[in-house]
Amino acid sequence: MIEYIIAGFSALLTFESLLAIIIGLVCGIVIGAIPGLTADLAIILCLPITYSMDPVPAILLCLGLYCGGTYGGSITAILINTPGTPANAATMLDGYPMTKKGKAFKALTMALYASFVGGIISALILLFAAPNIAKITMHFGPPEYFSIAIFGLSIIASISNKNIIKGLIGGIVGIFVAIIGQDSVSGVVRFTFGSSKLAGGIPLIVTLVGLFALAELISKADYRPNEDMSRKTKLKIDRETVSFGEFKRCIKAMLVSTGIGTIVGATPGTGGGIAAFISYDQTKKMSKRGDEFGTGEIEGVAASESANNATTGSTLIPLLTLGIPGDGCTAILLGALMLQGMVPGPSLFKDFPDTIYAIMVGLLFVNIFMLIIGKLFTRYYVNITRIPYELMSAIIVIYCVAGTFSSEASTFHVLVSIIIGIVSFILRKLDFGVVPIILGVVLGSLVELNFRRSMVLSNNSMSIFISRPFSLIFLLLAAFSVVFFFYKLIKSGKKETT
Amino acid sequence: MKSKRVLSAMLVMTIMCYLVSGCGKSEQSGSKDGTAKGGGGNFPAKQATIICPWGVGGGADVIARKIAQVAEEHLGYPIIVENHTGASGTIGMNDAAKAPADGYTLVTANGPLFSLTPKFLDVNYELSDFTFLRGMRTVALMIITNPQKTDLKTFDDVIEYGKSEKIKYATSSGPGGDQYVVASAAFKSLGIDAEPVVFESQAEVLNAVVSGQVMMGLATPPAYYDFEEEGTAKAVATFYPEPVETPFGVIETMKNWGVDVEFAGMDCLAISSEVPEDVIKKWEEILTKVYKDEEFISYMEEMGFPVWDADSTEVQNFVEKQMDSMDDYVELIK
Amino acid sequence: MKIKYNSNLISGALFLVVGITMRLLVPSQIKTYETSDINAATIPMLLLNMLILLSIILLIQGICDKAKKEVILSKKLLNKETLAKLKPLIYMLMLLAYGMILPYAGFTISSLLLSNGILLYFGARKWWFYVIVSANIFIAYYVFSNLLNVALP
Numbered sequence: 001m002i003e004y005i006i007a008g009f010s011a012l013l014t015f016e017s018l019l020a021i022i023i024g025l026v027c028g029i030v031i032g033a034i035p036g037l038t039a040d041l042a043i044i045l046c047l048p049i050t051y052s053m054d055p056v057p058a059i060l061l062c063l064g065l066y067c068g069g070t071y072g073g074s075i076t077a078i079l080i081n082t083p084g085t086p087a088n089a090a091t092m093l094d095g096y097p098m099t100k101k102g103k104a105f106k107a108l109t110m111a112l113y114a115s116f117v118g119g120i121i122s123a124l125i126l127l128f129a130a131p132n133i134a135k136i137t138m139h140f141g142p143p144e145y146f147s148i149a150i151f152g153l154s155i156i157a158s159i160s161n162k163n164i165i166k167g168l169i170g171g172i173v174g175i176f177v178a179i180i181g182q183d184s185v186s187g188v189v190r191f192t193f194g195s196s197k198l199a200g201g202i203p204l205i206v207t208l209v210g211l212f213a214l215a216e217l218i219s220k221a222d223y224r225p226n227e228d229m230s231r232k233t234k235l236k237i238d239r240e241t242v243s244f245g246e247f248k249r250c251i252k253a254m255l256v257s258t259g260i261g262t263i264v265g266a267t268p269g270t271g272g273g274i275a276a277f278i279s280y281d282q283t284k285k286m287s288k289r290g291d292e293f294g295t296g297e298i299e300g301v302a303a304s305e306s307a308n309n310a311t312t313g314s315t316l317i318p319l320l321t322l323g324i325p326g327d328g329c330t331a332i333l334l335g336a337l338m339l340q341g342m343v344p345g346p347s348l349f350k351d352f353p354d355t356i357y358a359i360m361v362g363l364l365f366v367n368i369f370m371l372i373i374g375k376l377f378t379r380y381y382v383n384i385t386r387i388p389y390e391l392m393s394a395i396i397v398i399y400c401v402a403g404t405f406s407s408e409a410s411t412f413h414v415l416v417s418i419i420i421g422i423v424s425f426i427l428r429k430l431d432f433g434v435v436p437i438i439l440g441v442v443l444g445s446l447v448e449l450n451f452r453r454s455m456v457l458s459n460n461s462m463s464i465f466i467s468r469p470f471s472l473i474f475l476l477l478a479a480f481s482v483v484f485f486f487y488k489l490i491k492s493g494k495k496e497t498t
Numbered sequence: 499m500k501s502k503r504v505l506s507a508m509l510v511m512t513i514m515c516y517l518v519s520g521c522g523k524s525e526q527s528g529s530k531d532g533t534a535k536g537g538g539g540n541f542p543a544k545q546a547t548i549i550c551p552w553g554v555g556g557g558a559d560v561i562a563r564k565i566a567q568v569a570e571e572h573l574g575y576p577i578i579v580e581n582h583t584g585a586s587g588t589i590g591m592n593d594a595a596k597a598p599a600d601g602y603t604l605v606t607a608n609g610p611l612f613s614l615t616p617k618f619l620d621v622n623y624e625l626s627d628f629t630f631l632r633g634m635r636t637v638a639l640m641i642i643t644n645p646q647k648t649d650l651k652t653f654d655d656v657i658e659y660g661k662s663e664k665i666k667y668a669t670s671s672g673p674g675g676d677q678y679v680v681a682s683a684a685f686k687s688l689g690i691d692a693e694p695v696v697f698e699s700q701a702e703v704l705n706a707v708v709s710g711q712v713m714m715g716l717a718t719p720p721a722y723y724d725f726e727e728e729g730t731a732k733a734v735a736t737f738y739p740e741p742v743e744t745p746f747g748v749i750e751t752m753k754n755w756g757v758d759v760e761f762a763g764m765d766c767l768a769i770s771s772e773v774p775e776d777v778i779k780k781w782e783e784i785l786t787k788v789y790k791d792e793e794f795i796s797y798m799e800e801m802g803f804p805v806w807d808a809d810s811t812e813v814q815n816f817v818e819k820q821m822d823s824m825d826d827y828v829e830l831i832k
Numbered sequence: 833m834k835i836k837y838n839s840n841l842i843s844g845a846l847f848l849v850v851g852i853t854m855r856l857l858v859p860s861q862i863k864t865y866e867t868s869d870i871n872a873a874t875i876p877m878l879l880l881n882m883l884i885l886l887s888i889i890l891l892i893q894g895i896c897d898k899a900k901k902e903v904i905l906s907k908k909l910l911n912k913e914t915l916a917k918l919k920p921l922i923y924m925l926m927l928l929a930y931g932m933i934l935p936y937a938g939f940t941i942s943s944l945l946l947s948n949g950i951l952l953y954f955g956a957r958k959w960w961f962y963v964i965v966s967a968n969i970f971i972a973y974y975v976f977s978n979l980l981n982v983a984l985p
Contacts, residue, residue, distance in 0.1 A: 169883060176879065323704075406984075415934070422924050
């Protein structure tokens with residue numbers, strides 16, 4: 001194996017490969033940061049360029065876009081409360097409150113460090129343990145996916161701390177959005193109201209733009225530039241960076257989140273967003289400062305960003321070993337590999353060891369370069385907060401629209417996104433959290449499809465979920481998550497009465 | 499004072515709108531000229547698009563992209579592959595049927611899009627809307643078992659097993675999909691009770707079979723070859739009309755077991771029927787060059803895709819024949 | 833006329849209506865061919881039943897909760913302050929109108945109208961704001977259609 005790694009290194013250390021990594025990263029960060037544009041789109045658009053490239057730089061370009069996009073989305077999540085990609089929705093929860101406290105620079109730096117830690121550890125795991133992890137995850141079937149998704153949904157309990165009923169309703173609304181369109185098991189269309197445009201379902205990016213970006217724009221529409229005091233007194237952005245003490249405090253959160261991110265990423269059909277929410281929730285429960293989560297706690301940023309970047313390496317595990325993509329981005333990477341004549345699957349490591357090891361070693365470099373590039377530019381993009389809000393509002397709209405349009409090449413989806421934005425704004429006004437909704441959207445079809453598959457496998461017996469060890473573990477975790485929430489609720493209730 | 503500013507802003511806007519609409523119009527009239535000048539007279543004059551109704555990375559998508567890459571040189575303009583996915587491929591087909599008939603939009607299609615999907619979903623296209631340009635590949639659908647984890651080593655074993663137990667098979671297309679319909683028809687005519695477990699992709703189907711989560715599955719070569727080499731998967735029968743030769747031996751057809759169900763998958767390139775004759779000719783010429791291109795041939799070989807170099811009428815006959823047989827199968831499983 | 837309300841009351845009622853309507857629509861919106869016990873309609877039905885149940889709980893919560901806002905419907909409501917609160921409505925309508933005209937007017941024209949409209953809405957006074965925003969539209973248009981090969985409408 002070591003000789004493959006060395007061979008991989010030498011295949012990697014070409015001008016073309018390194019350039020591909022840097023270009024991929026820079027484009028990925030920019031595209032990831034723009035709400036409405038995601039790394040998926042970036043990779044699709046770059047595919048034709050990769051045809052004529054050698055396999056190693058071609059795939060590294062895509063990986064640069066992938067990792068850069070996952071990190072880049074945190075920038076807008078932190079600065080303007082709008083996640084750039086679905087993976088960064090959890091980063092918003094503490095990142096934006098930090099910005100409001102004037103600690104945007106610190107939050108961005110922490111997001112970068114956490115992204116690096118998550119990314120590099122999962123790249124190392126990919127390099128050294130991919131076959132072993134694949135051996136475990138290949139036995140994950142419908143019951144396991146179902147239980148993982150339930151575990152993900154169980155976070156609704158702790159995240160909707162104001163009113164759990166509203167959280168649950170939000171989750172149901174989200175699942176319903178995911179249900180619209182053609183059901184992939186039975187082939188029938190559901191709740192399309194006769195519209196053939198809806199038959200394909202509502203793409204995640206369309207929902208995301210509406211739910212977060214447009215709703216955020218509408219809710220800030222009562223902003224009055226003339227009354228904004230901070231603008232008259234030239235807002236000073238705190239240049240305070242992450243202190244050693246803070247970094248040390250976040251190490252535990254980052255390591256746990258990286259672990260969660262790696263496992264979730266290696267499970268097909270999930271993705272960085274879910275990993276980030278699960279990690280955020282677990283870190284919140286473990287941390288001494290758990291109660292301060294949501295008010296600008298740096299551990300929250302560290303947890304979600306390390307988790308979503310940890311999926312970048314581990315989604316490649318099922319992709320390379322079994323040919324099963326772990327999320328939307330890797331599904332497109334699969335196409336990029338195929339176009340290079342490499343069919344992912346068991347024989348990939350046998351047939352193209354040099355290329356594959358070069359790619360896996362390259363992922364380490366991608367993360368190292370990401371740290372360097374991010375470090376160089378953080379001080380510049382923190383100034384986004386200085387842009388007058390009215391200007392920002394007008395510009396974000398354009399990119400949201402262009403992004404939603406380009407994902408499906410349809411103006412209908414732009415309208416859908418706007419309607420989702422308005423509904424989401426109304427729900428916000430009624431004290432509904434957005435997070436349960438996005439959890440429902442992301443996990444909805446995973447829950448439903450795997451439930452139905454499991455039922456076919458077990459002749460409609462629920463026992464299949466507890467008779468399989470991994471499924472049982474995830475269900476127990478989900479149960480623990482809910483019980484812990486009620487335990488805390490009762491405890492805090494007692495505190496208030498005494 | 500304020501109103502003056504608003505006024506000036508409005509003025510700026512109107513000027514811009516005017517400019518933009520002006521540009522837009524001139525562009526539009528340009529393209530109109532292009533099509534007006536005797537159909538394909540100056541074809542090609544701009545980049546072309548191949549709509550792929552399925553996702554990136556699938557067989558049809560990958561081949562379409564390879565064709566696009568090679569054909570670019572012969573067309574002289576870029577060829578973009580766009581994936582308009584969803585609703586069993588009908589969204590892409592609807593888009594292709596609606597696209598301007600100027601010859602710059604091609605689509606990758608398959609048989610079931612005409613023979614099967616319209617029976618289950620509302621579609622806005624029909625066979626006569628499209629003219630086939632060229633076949634891309636043929637696909638043989640196989641029944642795969644796992645000889646390591648189950649006792650099913652031949653199709654006879656499968657039939658035997660099916661007599662006492664309900665068969666659950668993994669597939670990547672559910673009710674309304676080609677795999678489901680032919681498999682159901684076959685099992686039904688054997689008198690076997692069977693239910694599909696529908697997965698998202700062929701890779702997931704194979705994983706489910708290989709890891710022993712389901713007894714058998716439906717897959718196409720060469721995707722399962724790696725596993726057959728490992729001994730964790732084995733093709734026991736095929737729905738293809740003729741026996742299929744694989745590196746692991748010849749796989750017999752359903753007829754061998756007295757089942758009159760056959761299905762050959764294929765992907766092909768099509769274009770709107772309203773496109774002028776000479777433009778279609780030009781595309782056919784380009785594709786002929788592509789299919790003779792060394793790079794294309796070796797790529798298809800390397801990936802294990804059997805090239806199906808069928809011309810327009812051949813594809814047309816193929817689809818029409820499949821439409822008839824699908825009618826029978828759907829009737830059978832109702 | 834006095835109206836007492838809180839968010840639980842409103843959202844409970846809202847989702848009760850939505851839930852029941854959707855529940856009634858299931859047979860017409862999900863026409864499944866499956867014969868198995870668990871089919872394409874199973875989970876949606878389950879969810880809608882849950883939704884109806886939850887919104888009833890929410891409604892009860894809202895009725896029991898004493899913290900209610902009171903609004904007296906009268907002409908006083910039409911003062912400047914309440915009207916200012918409705919300002920986001922204008923923003924919403926602009927977005928909606930944009931979504932409607934986009935297929936007809938194309939990306940550049942409708943976006944120019946929308947984004948400059950947003951600046952006007954906020955009362956931006958600096959002329960170069962308008963230039964920056966408009967320039968952004970042209971840049972986006974150029975980048976998408978020429979560099980990324982995405983033909984914007």
